[in-house]
Every structure is written in structure tokens, then in C-alpha cells.
Amino acid sequence: MDTSVSPATQTTDTPAVQQAPKVQARKVNVFYGNKQALFDVNLDIPDRSVTSFIGPSGCGKSTFLRCINRMNDTIDICRVEGDILLDGKDVYARDVDPVILRASVGMVFQKPNPFPKSIFDNVAYGPRIHGLASNPEELSEIVETSLRRAGLWTEVADRLDEPGTGLSGGQQQRLVIARAIAVRPEVILMDEPCSALDPIATARIEELIDDLRNNYCIIMVTHSMAQAARVSQHTAFFHLGKLVEAGPTEQIFTNPNDKRTQDYITGRFG
Amino acid sequence: MTETAKPISTKALIAASLPRRYRAEQRFRLYGRAAILLAISALALLLFSVGSQGFTAFSIYRFNLPLQLDAKLIDPKHTADPKVIAKGRYRKLIQKALSDAFPEVRSRSDKRALYAFSTGLNSVDLRNQVVKNPSLIGTQIRFTAPLSDDLDLYLKGKITPRKFGKGDGTLTASAPGPKTLTLTGQPGAFEALIQHIRQKRLVQASRLETRAEKLRERIKGANKEVAVVQQTEIKRLENLAADMRQKAKEHTIHLDKLDPSILIDFNQGFIKAIKLSDHQITGTPLLSPTSLEPTQNWQSLTLDSPERARRVTDKQAAWAEALLARGHVKRSFNSIFFTHADSREPELAGIAGAMVGSILTLMATMLAAVPIGILAAIYLEEFAPKNRLTDFIEVNINNLAAVPSIIFGLLGLAVFLNMFHMPRSAPIVGGLVLALMTLPVIIIASRAAIKAVPPSIREAALGIGASKTQTVFDHVLPLAAPGILTGTIIGLARALGETAPLLMIGMVAFIADIPKSLTSPATAMPVQIYLWASSAERSWESRTAAAIIILLLLMIILNLTAVFLRHKFERRW
Ligand SMILES: Nc1ncnc2c1ncn2[C@@H]1O[C@H](COP(=O)(O)OP(=O)(O)OP(=O)(O)O)[C@@H](O)[C@H]1O
Ligand SMILES: [Mg+2]
Numbered sequence: 001m002d003t004s005v006s007p008a009t010q011t012t013d014t015p016a017v018q019q020a021p022k023v024q025a026r027k028v029n030v031f032y033g034n035k036q037a038l039f040d041v042n043l044d045i046p047d048r049s050v051t052s053f054i055g056p057s058g059c060g061k062s063t064f065l066r067c068i069n070r071m072n073d074t075i076d077i078c079r080v081e082g083d084i085l086l087d088g089k090d091v092y093a094r095d096v097d098p099v100i101l102r103a104s105v106g107m108v109f110q111k112p113n114p115f116p117k118s119i120f121d122n123v124a125y126g127p128r129i130h131g132l133a134s135n136p137e138e139l140s141e142i143v144e145t146s147l148r149r150a151g152l153w154t155e156v157a158d159r160l161d162e163p164g165t166g167l168s169g170g171q172q173q174r175l176v177i178a179r180a181i182a183v184r185p186e187v188i189l190m191d192e193p194c195s196a197l198d199p200i201a202t203a204r205i206e207e208l209i210d211d212l213r214n215n216y217c218i219i220m221v222t223h224s225m226a227q228a229a230r231v232s233q234h235t236a237f238f239h240l241g242k243l244v245e246a247g248p249t250e251q252i253f254t255n256p257n258d259k260r261t262q263d264y265i266t267g268r269f270g
Numbered sequence: 271m272t273e274t275a276k277p278i279s280t281k282a283l284i285a286a287s288l289p290r291r292y293r294a295e296q297r298f299r300l301y302g303r304a305a306i307l308l309a310i311s312a313l314a315l316l317l318f319s320v321g322s323q324g325f326t327a328f329s330i331y332r333f334n335l336p337l338q339l340d341a342k343l344i345d346p347k348h349t350a351d352p353k354v355i356a357k358g359r360y361r362k363l364i365q366k367a368l369s370d371a372f373p374e375v376r377s378r379s380d381k382r383a384l385y386a387f388s389t390g391l392n393s394v395d396l397r398n399q400v401v402k403n404p405s406l407i408g409t410q411i412r413f414t415a416p417l418s419d420d421l422d423l424y425l426k427g428k429i430t431p432r433k434f435g436k437g438d439g440t441l442t443a444s445a446p447g448p449k450t451l452t453l454t455g456q457p458g459a460f461e462a463l464i465q466h467i468r469q470k471r472l473v474q475a476s477r478l479e480t481r482a483e484k485l486r487e488r489i490k491g492a493n494k495e496v497a498v499v500q501q502t503e504i505k506r507l508e509n510l511a512a513d514m515r516q517k518a519k520e521h522t523i524h525l526d527k528l529d530p531s532i533l534i535d536f537n538q539g540f541i542k543a544i545k546l547s548d549h550q551i552t553g554t555p556l557l558s559p560t561s562l563e564p565t566q567n568w569q570s571l572t573l574d575s576p577e578r579a580r581r582v583t584d585k586q587a588a589w590a591e592a593l594l595a596r597g598h599v600k601r602s603f604n605s606i607f608f609t610h611a612d613s614r615e616p617e618l619a620g621i622a623g624a625m626v627g628s629i630l631t632l633m634a635t636m637l638a639a640v641p642i643g644i645l646a647a648i649y650l651e652e653f654a655p656k657n658r659l660t661d662f663i664e665v666n667i668n669n670l671a672a673v674p675s676i677i678f679g680l681l682g683l684a685v686f687l688n689m690f691h692m693p694r695s696a697p698i699v700g701g702l703v704l705a706l707m708t709l710p711v712i713i714i715a716s717r718a719a720i721k722a723v724p725p726s727i728r729e730a731a732l733g734i735g736a737s738k739t740q741t742v743f744d745h746v747l748p749l750a751a752p753g754i755l756t757g758t759i760i761g762l763a764r765a766l767g768e769t770a771p772l773l774m775i776g777m778v779a780f781i782a783d784i785p786k787s788l789t790s791p792a793t794a795m796p797v798q799i800y801l802w803a804s805s806a807e808r809s810w811e812s813r814t815a816a817a818i819i820i821l822l823l824l825m826i827i828l829n830l831t832a833v834f835l836r837h838k839f840e841r842r843w
């Protein structure tokens with residue numbers, strides 16, 4: 001293994017760390033055209049816990065997140081170097097199909113983006129295209145469990161055929177999470193999932209993330225220190241395209257190794 | 271400016287500039303309204319002029335006469351052979367029917383004028399009736415056919431205004447000679463007619479004077495020889511004018527060839543006035559009255575343009591009026607116009623052939639351009655790598671959209687006709703040429719619509735593992751559909767109105783049959799309009815306008831469909 005920072009594996013309080021890391025990044029460099037956005041990022045992310053990425057705007061958090069499910073493939077000028085391992089397997093290897101990868105690495109975006117279809121179809125779309133349900137009953141079951149898990153079921157159970165775009169922002173974001181978990185992913189990537197939401201909706205989502213942590217590996221970008229502290233077990237701090245420091249949230253917030261981390265957390269820049 | 275004044279001055283500055291800003295806004299609104307008003311009035315003018323012209327073509331005068339299907343003229347040897355029957359002298363039969371309506375018409379020239387009421391082609395219709403049902407031979411039928419276009423136009427008042435004047439008092443008749451009739455009414459019975467003629471003569475005189483005046487102006491700078499020639503012309507015009515003015519003073523009017531025609535409808539006959547006084551008219555009967563009994567039931571008919579200057583003679587006018595009065599000529603819906611293809615005779619010409627041609631052509635265009643255009647747009651927008659080559663293609667697609675349509679016609683001529691030897695004048699070729707023309711429009715519109723779909727939708731689909739194709743077809747296309755449809759329909763509407771490229775591939779020919787397939791010779795509506803508009807006869811005018819109305823209606827329907835589809839498929843995200 002690389003000798004660089006892989007703090008997630010060093011701590012011992014959470015049970016998750018006993019397992020092998022779910023996602024590992026090795027010397028990841030990302031370029032947009034000639035411009036380098038990430039420099040030599042090495043990071044291990046444990047399973048069944050929440051890992052937050054924090055850092056000032058433009059430091060490459062989203063870029064790194066999008067490398068994990070190869071969303072960057074859709075940007076023509078984006079080039080990724082280094083390895084990103086999911087369960088020890090390189091996601092950029094030739095034989096990895098991004099479609100399969102994305103089915104197991106779900107993503108939730110900053111702005112809720114439900115399809116302009118019914119609530120049911122929003123959740124059912126993934127299982128449908130992947131053939132996860134063999135009959136309509138099974139499909140409804142998947143939709144129901146996903147919506148229940150996302151904590152939305154009670155609110156929408158009686159209006160599944162209404163458009164998903166008609167829900168409130170917080171509901172939409174939960175719908176999108178339900179849509180992501182409907183394809184039974186192992187990892188869920190969330191890029192500032194609460195930044196467009198009010199405090200109450202944010203609290204709901206945070207609760208939900210806390211629930212989901214027991215079954216999934218959740219990686220979340222956030223600009224709220226408080227949120228990172230509340231929700232995540234591990235935190236990684238990015239600055240100017242470099243991973244400055246990563247470790248258990250408690251440690252990062254109470255006793256950071258790096259001056260820059262300290263400054264950022266205490267609000268001296270960012 | 272001092273430091274302290276600054277905060278106050280900002281507010282003051284804004285306040286000072288406000289009236290100017292509001293004025294600018296008001297001015298802008300005014301310009302906008304003026305522009306819209308101008309556009310609307312231009313549209314209204316177009317619709318009014320086309321509408322009022324074309325409206326008359328939607329109805330037609332038909333004659334309906336008893337017609338004796340004389341076996342001697344159809345099948346003299348009673349063979350009952352369809353081939354013989356088909357060769358019968360149907361034109362003669364129709365002519366006889368017309369003669370029977372006016373037995374007094376004897377002279378050759380009069381007969382020819384009467385026979386002009388029916389077009390030669392009507393005999394084809396009669397033949398078809400008889401061939402279909404040979405048992406009719408020897409019986410009397412009622413034959414209905416469109417009145418020939420000149421008479422139709424006359425009755426519609428398009429050749430000369432038909433001004434009727436209700437008769438005042440009793441009119442008595444006497445026949446001083448074999449070809450003259452004198453009609454006497456109460457004093458002042460014809461005063462209005464006399465005034466009308468006088469006024470017409472004065473107008474005529476002043477018109478001649480203006481012409482002379484204009485000539486005089488023109489020769490001022492001209493050389494001598496020209497001046498001499500023109501001088502005599504001026505003299506002539508002035509003499510004529512003076513003559514006219516003199517004649518306008520006549521107590522008893524002697525009508526001559528420059529005057530309007532005055533016909534008196536008297537006991538089912540028509541008498542053309544020659545001499546006109548306050549209470550007495552001397553004239554020649556164009557159609558003899560049934561009796562010379564005095565009657566109160568008479569009327570005058572004034573035809574303002576002189577007989578020489580129009581295509582319908584006074585006699586023909588009298589016969590047409592008589593047929594109308596007898597109920598043998600009726601105005602009815604012009605179904606011919608909607609069911610027939612083009613014809614040499616305006617009264618038998620219809621828009622149906624061109625309409626079917628246009629629809630077939632548009633179908634070919636649609637089948638070729640829509641799938642290719644939309645798929646090309648999807649490929650370019652979603653799948654194609656962005657590099658020099660695709661940039662080059664993009665630039666050229668934009669260029670193609672600006673290429674004059676006639677160039678596409680030439681291309682079609684060179685490629686489809688000369689290289690692939692496809693049939694001339696065929697809707698399939700027209701459709702392909704128009705497809706070439708519409709393709710860039712569809713591609714550009716579709717690309718714009720696809721580009722307008724927010725990327726978040728694509729990310730959402732890709733994020734749960736949809737493949738590129740699934741993303742495009744499940745999410746991007748449905749959202750882009752309204753825009754794509756609108757662009758496509760607008761492109762097709764443009765193709766529907768296109769003439770130039772069709773001229774190049776021979777769709778401009780005279781086609782008297784409604785096209786049956788994509789390969790049968792056809793023409794399209796705009797081409798038909800072009801053809802009719804360049805025909806000389808007056809009756810084509812209203813038909814041209816009517817065809818324009820129908821083309822505009824089709825366009826409006828297409829565009830409304832575009833609006834409707836856009837509303838139907840429009841979703842918010
Ligand atoms: N599609 C792109 N094309 C070119 N450069 C990009 C693109 N996306 C991101 N970048 C650049 O990469 C760098 C990292 O961007 P990224 O979006 O990862 O930042 P971030 O940490 O997520 O910021 P924020 O907190 O504001 O979301 C930035 O400098 C940005 O300008
Ligand atoms: Mg970001």
C-alpha cells in the first residue's frame with residue numbers, strides 16, 4: 001500500500017474501519033484540458049459510514065467525487081490519471097463498464113433533479129432499465145421500499161402518479177435519494193445535497209443520511225462544517241486541488257494536523 | 271463634487287435621470303406598438319385582398335337545361351356498343367339544348383355566341399354519363415354543367431357591374447319596324463338613365479382632357495419631329511373630348527359604342543336602348559319579349575363598360591340574365607374547384623390535383639427529412655466528439671440553411687433526375703429536393719431544442735446507470751420533443767410553400783389528373799398558384815386567390831398543429 005495519507009484506516013473507534021476500505025484513490029490527478037484540478041490525491045474511504053469532503057470553493061471536491069462514478073467521462077476535456085479502486089478493483093480499468101459502475105455507485109446532486117415524470121416512474125426508472133424487477137408487483141415493491149428508506153413514502157404514497165417535479169425542494173431531494181437507492185448501489189455520492197434546502201428539510205436529509213449509513217458507503221460534499229461534524233464519521237479536507245488532510249471527523253475538527261485545515265475549520269479562510 | 275455631497279447626489283442623479291429613462295421606455299413601447307400595428311395591417315390587407323378575390327371562386331354558376339339524348343347523334347344504328355356510344359356527338363347535343371332554350375337564335379354568329387355558354391369539355395362529362403348508363407339514350411335528361419368562365423364572371427359582376435334599376439310606372443311597347451321596338455313610359459321614367467349616361471360622358475371627356483394635358487407636358491422638351499406627331503394626337507384627343515362634352519348636353523341621347531349599354535327587361539325579353547329620351551326608348555330586341563302587353567314589371571340593366579371593351583356581348587348578357595330569371599342558371603358551391611385537377615378551362619379547373627400533389631410531396635419530404643434530421647441532430651449534439659470535423663460540419667449545416675432554394679432544385683435535377691433517372695414531375699423527387707432544403711432547418715431546430723434540455727436531467731439519468739442511448743431517448747428527447755416538433759413543422763411549412771426547387775424538377779407542368787402515387791406526375795399548390803397567376807384570362811384571378819387562401823389555410827393548420835403540440839408536450843423541469 002501507498003505510504004501517503006490514508007487516515008481513514010488508522011483510526012479504530014468505528015466498526016467500519018476493521019474492513020477493507022470501500023473506495024481507494026491512488027495518485028489521482030485530474031485535468032480539465034490543460035488545467036489541473038486535482039493533484040496526487042490518495043484517499044481511503046471506509047464502507048458503511050459517512051465521509052465528508054470539505055474545502056473552499058473550487059478546490060476539487062466535486063471533481064474528485066465525480067471521478068468515483070466516472071461522471072467525469074461525460075466532460076470531453078476532463079482527463080483522469082491514477083487509480084480509483086472500488087472494492088480493490090480499478091473503476092477506470094478497461095473492462096469496467098461505466099453503466100454497471102454507476103448502478104453500484106449512485107449519485108445525488110446539489111440541485112434536486114427529478115425527471116419530469118411521475119414520482120413512481122422517477123424511482124422505477126433505474127430498476128426498470130437494469131431489469132431489477134421481473135414483474136410489476138416487484139417493481140412497486142422496490143419503489144415502495146426505496147421511498148420508505150428515503151423517508152418519503154408517507155408523504156407521497158397516495159400520489160405516486162403525480163409529477164416528481166411538483167414536490168417541494170426537500171421532498172424532491174429525498175425522491176432523488178430514493179431513486180438512487182432503488183438500483184441498490186453500494187456507494188452513494190452526494191454533492192452538497194442540502195445546499196438548496198431550508199434547515200428543516202436539511203435536518204430530514206441529515207437524518208436520512210444517518211439511517212442510510214448502516215447499509216451504504218456514503219460520500220458527501222458539504223460546505224457546512226456543522227453538517228460535516230454532525231453527519232460524518234470521516235472527513236477529508238481539500239485545498240487548491242490537493243488533499244490536505246483526512247481522518248475521523250472528530251480528530252479533524254478538534255485536532256487537525258495541518259495549519260490550513262485548522263484555519264479553514266475555524267473560518268479563517270474559505 | 272465634495273465628499274459629503276456624494277450620498278445625496280447619487281439619489282438626485284438617479285431622480286434626474288428617471289424622466290429620461292421613462293421617456294425612453296415609453297418611446298420604445300410606442301415603436302413596438304407601431305411595428306405590430308403595421309404588421310397587422312399588412313396582414314389584414316393581404317387577407318382582405320386575397321380573400322375578397324378568392325371568395326368568388328368558391329361558388330360557380332351552373333346551367334341546368336333539359337337535354338334530349340337523341341339516339342341519332344349518339345348511336346344511330348342502335349348497336350349499343352360502348353365504343354360507338356363513346357364516340358357520340360355530345361357537344362352537338364349540348365348545343366341543341368342551348369338552342370332549344372332560345373329558339374329565336376338563328377344566325378351563325380349568334381349561335382356561336384350562345385354555344386360559348388358551355389365549354390367543350392362539358393361534352394366529356396355528358397359522354398361519361400351516357401356511357402355509364404346507356405339506357406338514357408333516347409330520353410330527356412336535365413344536364414347540369416358549369417357555365418363557361420366568361421359568363422360566370424359576368425354574372426358575378428366581374429366583367430362589368432350589373433346595375434339594375436327598378437322600373438317606374440307602366441311601360442307600353444310598339445314595333446315601328448321589324449328590328450326596332452319603342453318603349454314608352456311615364457314622363458321622367460328614364461331620367462335617371464339619361465343622367466347616368468351624361469355623367470359617364472363627362473367623366474370620359476375629362477379623362478381624354480387629362481391625357482391630352484399629359485402629352486402636352488411631355489412634348490415640351492422633346493424634339494420637333496416628335497412634337498409634330500404628338501401635336502396631332504393631342505388635337506385628336508381634345509376634339510374627342512369636346513365632342514363628348516357636346517354629346518353630354520344632348521337632349522335625346524343617342525347611345526354609341528363608347529357609352530354604357532342599357533338593357534330594358536320587358537316581358538321576359540331584353541331590349542337594348544339606342545335612343546333615349548325622358549320617357550321613351552327606341553332600341554333593338556336582343557331577346558324578344560313574349561308579348562308586347564303593357565307592364566309595370568320592367569327594369570333596366572346598365573352595363574357600364576361599353577360592349578366593345580368586354581368579353582361578354584350584350585346579347586350573351588341578355589341570354590344569361592334570361593337563363594338566370596328562368597332558373598336555368600344557378601349559383602352554387604364550386605365543388606369542382608375542390609375535386610378537380612388543373613384544366614385548360616377555368617370553370618373546370620380545381621385545386622385538388624395540386625393539393626394531393628403537395629400532400630404527397632410533403633409526405634416524401636417528411637419521411638426523408640424528419641428521421642434523418644432528428645437523428646443527425648441527436649448524434650451531433652449527444653454523441654459526436656467535439657473536434658474540427660464536427661465544427662466544420664456544424665458550420666456547413668448552418669450554411670446549407672441559408673442556400674437559396676432554387677439551388678436545391680438544381681441539385682435535385684442533377685442528382686435525382688439526371689444521375690438516378692427518377693421520373694420527372696414526381697412528388698417523390700419533389701419531396702426529396704424539399705427534404706434536402708428542410709434538413710438543415712430541422713437539424714438546427716432539433717439541436718437547439720436538445721441543447722436546451724438542462725444537463726441536470728442527463729446527469730440524473732447517467733447517475734443511476736442509464737446508458738447514453740437510454741438517457742437520450744428516455745429523457746432528453748421527450749423534453750426536447752416540443753422544440754423539435756415546432757422546428758420540424760415550421761421547416762415543413764416552409765417546404766409546403768416552396769416553388770423554386772419544384773420548377774427545376776418539372777413539377778411545373780400542366781397536370782390534368784389528380785396524382786395517384788409518389789411517382790405519378792404532379793404539381794404542388796404554390797406552383798399551381800404560380801401557373802394560374804401567369805394565365806391571362808380573368809377567371810384565373812379569382813382561382814389563383816382561392817388557391818392562395820387554401821394554401822394559407824394549410825399553413826395555418828400546420829402552424830397551429832405546431833403550437834398545439836408544443837403546448838401538449840411542454841413540461842416544466
Ligand atoms: N467542466 C469543467 N470544465 C473546466 N474546468 C472545470 C470544470 N469543472 C470544474 N472545473 C474546474 O476544476 C476545479 C475544481 O472544480 P470543482 O467543481 O471540483 O470544485 P468544488 O470543490 O466542487 O467547488 P464548489 O465547492 O464551489 O462546488 C475548479 O477550478 C473549476 O474551475
Ligand atoms: Mg462542487
